[in-house]
Amino acid sequence: MKRHVASKTLLYPMPAVLIAAGYEGEIGLCAVAWIGMVSGTPATIAMGLRNVRHTLPLIEASGEFTVNVPRAGMEASLDFCGIEAGGGAGKWAAAGLTPAPAASVSAPLVAECPMALECRVTAMHDVGDYRVVFGEVVEIQADEDVLTADGNVDVELLDPITYVPGTREYRALGRKLADAYSVGKPLKERAK
Amino acid sequence: MKRHVASKTLLYPMPAVLIAAGYEGEIGLCAVAWIGMVSGTPATIAMGLRNVRHTLPLIEASGEFTVNVPRAGMEASLDFCGIEAGGGAGKWAAAGLTPAPAASVSAPLVAECPMALECRVTAMHDVGDYRVVFGEVVEIQADEDVLTADGNVDVELLDPITYVPGTREYRALGRKLADAYSVGKPLKERAK
Numbered sequence: 001m002k003r004h005v006a007s008k009t010l011l012y013p014m015p016a017v018l019i020a021a022g023y024e025g026e027i028g029l030c031a032v033a034w035i036g037m038v039s040g041t042p043a044t045i046a047m048g049l050r051n052v053r054h055t056l057p058l059i060e061a062s063g064e065f066t067v068n069v070p071r072a073g074m075e076a077s078l079d080f081c082g083i084e085a086g087g088g089a090g091k092w093a094a095a096g097l098t099p100a101p102a103a104s105v106s107a108p109l110v111a112e113c114p115m116a117l118e119c120r121v122t123a124m125h126d127v128g129d130y131r132v133v134f135g136e137v138v139e140i141q142a143d144e145d146v147l148t149a150d151g152n153v154d155v156e157l158l159d160p161i162t163y164v165p166g167t168r169e170y171r172a173l174g175r176k177l178a179d180a181y182s183v184g185k186p187l188k189e190r191a192k
Numbered sequence: 193m194k195r196h197v198a199s200k201t202l203l204y205p206m207p208a209v210l211i212a213a214g215y216e217g218e219i220g221l222c223a224v225a226w227i228g229m230v231s232g233t234p235a236t237i238a239m240g241l242r243n244v245r246h247t248l249p250l251i252e253a254s255g256e257f258t259v260n261v262p263r264a265g266m267e268a269s270l271d272f273c274g275i276e277a278g279g280g281a282g283k284w285a286a287a288g289l290t291p292a293p294a295a296s297v298s299a300p301l302v303a304e305c306p307m308a309l310e311c312r313v314t315a316m317h318d319v320g321d322y323r324v325v326f327g328e329v330v331e332i333q334a335d336e337d338v339l340t341a342d343g344n345v346d347v348e349l350l351d352p353i354t355y356v357p358g359t360r361e362y363r364a365l366g367r368k369l370a371d372a373y374s375v376g377k378p379l380k381e382r383a384k
Binding site: 041 | 193194195196197198199200201202203204205206207209225226227228229230231232233234235236237238239240242259261264267268269270271272273274275276282283286287288295301307308309314315317319320321322324326329330331332333334335336339343344345346347350352353354355356357358359360361362363364365366367368369370371372373374375376377378379380382383
């Protein structure tokens with residue numbers, strides 16, 4: 001028996017990442033959970049930013065931003081970037097985070113995050129008080145210590161943070177349940 | 193020291209959900225990881241569907257779909273819905289899943305999933321071979337056994353599935369790291 005749930009913005013799980021952008025010497029930083037990959041041709045993410053966010057005009061002016069994936073242990077810095085309005089170099093310092101140059105865009109990376117997506121804005125779409133920014137992923141870089149010998153990201157070494165809406169908590173990723181593109185094969189064989 | 197990563201479609205973590213839609217008696221079902229909340233006014237999700245997906249024309253024709261959150265243990269059914277092309281009632285049966293009526297849309301729910309978002313299409317945006325569908329969340333329902341006494345979703349009872357790109361695996365959510373909107377407050381106090 002299903003029951004009505006009061007909130008309408010619940011999706012499990014959500015990422016918890018730091019968005020950075022810069023324009024003419026000003027640098028912005030904010031925490032975002034409303035973000036997802038939406039295309040592979042080219043690789044494109046979409047994220048919703050409330051239109052009062054300080055980082056949004058920097059993204060609009062520069063046409064670039066970075067998506068920085070924090071690791072477990074960085075919850076205080078991440079959370080601060082979500083609850084502290086405004087931006088600027090002072091916000092980075094107060095969060096204990098350091099801007100670093102990206103490889104392919106002018107937007108800064110968060111040096112402390114083990115992985116970052118570098119994005120160029122390709123479209124924007126307004127939904128109410130939110131601006132949905134589409135960003136083509138032009139480069140991904142990760143710290144050597146989260147990469148396997150063959151250059152793939154090892155999610156256990158990455159140890160990313162998940163945002164849980166509703167009860168509003170951060171959680172780590174948990175145990176492996178199954179291999180994707182594999183565990184469903186017996187059902188596919190049976191369906192033939 | 194950061195290194196280039198070959199893939200450009202990595203974001204951690206990603207959801208792993210089942211999208212259902214129906215039109216004139218035909219019902220479709222597919223697995224999606226490229227989805228995220230993008231607005232709160234009104235509550236709106238965006239998801240990227242490759243334009244060959246069988247479920248997409250059903251979403252376009254009916255203007256409605258449901259986002260069904262499977263729980264740990266349902267990996268085989270979920271994975272099957274990702275690797276099996278096409279759709280129809282036979283796909284539901286082969287996946288071991290049952291269509292059930294939704295509360296506010298004509299699209300079916302997946303009865304076995306403990307939680308579902310009911311959505312109405314508000315916009316579409318093409319990015320390469322993918323169509324990004326914007327859906328306003330008009331209703332969320334959840335099984336009583338995943339709800340707390342005060343009607344909130346308990347994520348440990350829900351036990352949702354995460355998709356890990358790159359190494360392509362399903363994982364459960366893990367341990368609680370911290371309370372959001374709280375763990376960053378000491379940094380905010382210090383920043384004043």
